[in-house]
Amino acid sequence: MTEADAIRIAIVGHTNTGKTSLLRTLTRDRTFGKVADSAGTTRHVQAASVTLENRDALIWFDTPGLEDSIALYDWAAQLTAPGQRLDGPDRIVQFLQDPQASQRFEQEHRVLAQIIQSDAVLYVVDVRDAVLPKHRDELHLLQWCAKPVLPVLNFTASEQAHAQPWIETFARQGIHIYVAFDSVSPPSDGEQLLFDTLAQVLAQARPTLQALSQQAAKAKSERRAAALERIAQLCVRVAAMTVTVANDPQTVMAAQQEQQARVRHLERRCVTDLLALYAFAPDDYTASELPVTDGRWQTDLFSKEAITEAGLSVGKGAAVGAVAGVAIDVFSAGLTLGTGTLLGAAAGSIWQGVDRWGSGIKAKLLGQEAFRVGDDVLQVLAARQLRLIQALERRGHAASNRVNTQDKSGEVGEPFDQKAFLRIMAVARLHPSWSDSTSTTRTQQTAVLALHQCLAASPLLAN
Numbered sequence: 001m002t003e004a005d006a007i008r009i010a011i012v013g014h015t016n017t018g019k020t021s022l023l024r025t026l027t028r029d030r031t032f033g034k035v036a037d038s039a040g041t042t043r044h045v046q047a048a049s050v051t052l053e054n055r056d057a058l059i060w061f062d063t064p065g066l067e068d069s070i071a072l073y074d075w076a077a078q079l080t081a082p083g084q085r086l087d088g089p090d091r092i093v094q095f096l097q098d099p100q101a102s103q104r105f106e107q108e109h110r111v112l113a114q115i116i117q118s119d120a121v122l123y124v125v126d127v128r129d130a131v132l133p134k135h136r137d138e139l140h141l142l143q144w145c146a147k148p149v150l151p152v153l154n155f156t157a158s159e160q161a162h163a164q165p166w167i168e169t170f171a172r173q174g175i176h177i178y179v180a181f182d183s184v185s186p187p188s189d190g191e192q193l194l195f196d197t198l199a200q201v202l203a204q205a206r207p208t209l210q211a212l213s214q215q216a217a218k219a220k221s222e223r224r225a226a227a228l229e230r231i232a233q234l235c236v237r238v239a240a241m242t243v244t245v246a247n248d249p250q251t252v253m254a255a256q257q258e259q260q261a262r263v264r265h266l267e268r269r270c271v272t273d274l275l276a277l278y279a280f281a282p283d284d285y286t287a288s289e290l291p292v293t294d295g296r297w298q299t300d301l302f303s304k305e306a307i308t309e310a311g312l313s314v315g316k317g318a319a320v321g322a323v324a325g326v327a328i329d330v331f332s333a334g335l336t337l338g339t340g341t342l343l344g345a346a347a348g349s350i351w352q353g354v355d356r357w358g359s360g361i362k363a364k365l366l367g368q369e370a371f372r373v374g375d376d377v378l379q380v381l382a383a384r385q386l387r388l389i390q391a392l393e394r395r396g397h398a399a400s401n402r403v404n405t406q407d408k409s410g411e412v413g414e415p416f417d418q419k420a421f422l423r424i425m426a427v428a429r430l431h432p433s434w435s436d437s438t439s440t441t442r443t444q445q446t447a448v449l450a451l452h453q454c455l456a457a458s459p460l461l462a463n
Contacts, residue, residue: 006049007058007205009198010115010147013124014138015065018154021183021398022124023048023062026191028279030397032062045114052215057208061114064107066138072108073137075101076144088144092116112145120148120202127153128160131169139173148201151178152194157185177201188393191216224389224461225452227274231385232451234270236444238263239378239425240434243371252369259371267381271388278392285388285403378425382455383415390460416458424451 011019024032027048050058066072076095080086086094092112095101102109115121121142125135142149151170153163163180170178179197181190195213199206241262245255272282387405395403427447428434434444 006056007120007202007208008061008118009058009120009122010061010063010111010118011122011124012063012111012115012142013065014069014126014135015067017065017124017126017129018183018398019065019124020046020062021396022122022152022154022181023060024398025183025186025396026050026060026194028397030280032397045110050212052208052211057212061118063111063114066108066111068105068108069134069138069141072105073141075105076141089116089146092141092144112141115142115145115147118147119205120150120198121145122152123149124152124154125166126155127163127166128155128158130162131165136169136173139169139175143173149175150198150201151175153178153180154183156180157182182396184396184399185394186396188220189217192220220393223277224393224456227277227389228452228455229448230270230273230277231382231389231455232448234266234385235378235382235425235451236428236448237435237437238266238373238381239428240431241373242429242432242435245369245371247369252371255369255371259373263373263377263381267385270385274385274388274392278395279397280392280395280403283402284399285405287384372429375422375425379418379421382421386415386455386458386460393461413459415460416455420454421451424454 011022013019020032023046024030027050029048032046032048044064046062048060048062049056050060052058076091079091079094079098079101093116096109096113096116123139123142139149151166153166155161156163167178170176177197177200179194181187181194187193192213195209195216199209199213202209241259243255243259245251267287271285271287275282275285384405388403391403391405424447428444431441431444433439434441434447
């Protein structure tokens with residue numbers, strides 16, 4: 001397929017309906033063209049291609065806005081000489097050959113010339129606007145061009161959206177296929193939907209459009225997989241992070257602050273990677289701080305909660321003193337407990353508790369403190385990265401507001417399987433070396449894969 005064989009789609013509409021915004025989202029290029037609230041921002045035709053197997057398969061053409069469609073329609077209609085009967089395409093050709101028309105309707109002349117050279121038209125409308133006579137005249141002019149017209153309902157996510165009057169207007173013109181595609185808040189499968197709908201009105205190009213739809217679906221799947229992989233790596237690395245210091249207040253405070261700073265740094269790097277993966281910039285997102293107050297950052301190795309989480313039942317012979325006593329016996333004998341205990345032991349096993357918390361108990365016996373990032377912090381860390389993916393998959397590249405991951409309205413249940421998540425975090429805690437960015441052991445990769453699968457099942461990512 002050469003560029004000459006590529007499908008050519010003209011994107012047209014009245015001034016300021018979001019044509020360039022649509023192109024930014026379709027091309028995943030937040031710098032494409034110029035977007036502003038003022039009328040007539042786009043003054044010239046701009047092109048953007050979509051490749052398939054390293055060749056241009058489709059070319060979008062962003063056109064200037066139609067500003068005076070009523071006068072344009074009247075002008076084109078009166079070009080017919082007395083007794084002359086012209087069909088729509090002949091009227092448009094006559095208009096394009098009229099020197100006065102090219103001066104009087106400079107922008108509209110460019111638009112119609114591009115439509116004639118294109119295979120189909122995306123007619124973008126702002127569904128916040130009322131349907132006016134100028135819009136009906138635009139539809140008449142588009143139909144005169146004898147090209148398939150696919151209306152795109154833009155800004156459908158707005159509270160001021162009123163799509164039904166537009167749908168009825170299209171039907172009056174014999175147009176019964178349309179697509180809702182909000183360029184600021186598009187559906188996560190919006191690109192596929194657009195290609196699939198175009199295939200319905202452009203039969204001769206259907207195989208290529210279907211291939212482009214499949215390519216878009218694959219790219220979306222690969223982006224999500226890469227994002228989840230990055231989040232899983234972050235969580236496993238942070239969970240493995242262990243700091244052991246001398247047990248005095250100043251040293252402990254300094255160690256905590258250093259650990260918190262390191263975790264924040266790792267999260268910022270992850271966020272930057274996710275934004276880049278979805279073709280957004282760092283200034284598109286402002287993260288809030290992780291919860292580090294009221295004791296939520298560190299896990300107290302001798303708290304009731306820690307013992308319970310370790311699989312022990314407080315009050316049934318497995319109190320803190322019992323755990324410490326067994327630990328002393330184990331360390332005195334020079335024994336080492338294997339990680340298999342944690343992975344396979346039944347809940348309530350005292351050995352599971354020693355296996356998980358043994359390094360901390362040993363530090364206590366040596367007059368030291370061992371710090372790890374608390375489970376609640378790890379869960380917050382994972383949940384807000386998932387919410388970031390959710391927001392980026394539903395964000396158009398023309399959006400100007402910052403990404404909002406704080407809105408939890410509409411969420412049902414937990415963001416992921418907490419039990420599965422904590423089991424994997426428990427394994428990571430047994431391997432402090434995993435906190436090193438250069439660590440890539442097979443066991444570590446297995447843990448990352450398991451967490452990837454856990455996060456992939458999140459209801460936040462359900463389409």
